[in-house]
Amino acid sequence: AQSVAQPEDQVNVAEGNPLTVKCTYSVSGNPYLFWYVQYPNRGLQFLLKYITGDNLVKGSYGFEAEFNKSQTSFHLKKPSALVSDSALYFCAVRDDVSGNTPLVFGKGTRLSVIA
């Protein structure tokens, strides 16, 4: 069964500094990987996804993520953090074995960007 780990419950970063939110995964086949963001009292919003191809994926709001197959990681990054990036971030994975497996989420990482 697929699983996702987000090792940090909380990440604090100063505005203007680069940020990284970590994610590792486990699947039987090849992974489809996703990042979502959640603002207070809202549902989840899609940021980016990796299916195949380039290991560096670019997404919404200046975010990008790097797929590393050997380390089974898919860390979310942004070169320069904004206070408005403060939110709850979720990594998710779906196994491509059958294409019908559910999307499984990590427990989330709360990002706090300090002015």
Place this chain on the structure above:
Amino acid sequence: KAGVTQTPRYLIKTRGQQVTLSCSPISGHRSVSWYQQTPGQGLQFLFEYFSETQRNKGNFPGRFSGRQFSNSRSEMNVSTLELGDSALYLCASSSNRGPAKAFFGQGTRLTVV
């Protein structure tokens, strides 16, 4: 295109009661998934429906059930509510393609007292 709509947004129920939550997916999406979000456990997968059939099921007790109608709208039911069922329940819809992204509703906040 309208997004995923969940109703109601907020619910307060008493222990032992039952509750039904509703989700209308994006037009054309036939896959609907339900998740329970709590501060300690994050997002936990409940079940997924596709074309009125339950395709996947998470590790939740039988008190949690769901169904999907021919128009792809889905309902989730929780019977004999417990205090621990208090959570944000999120619905997501997607097309049937494997790497397709999921679109989430704003959720139903259930409080059991």
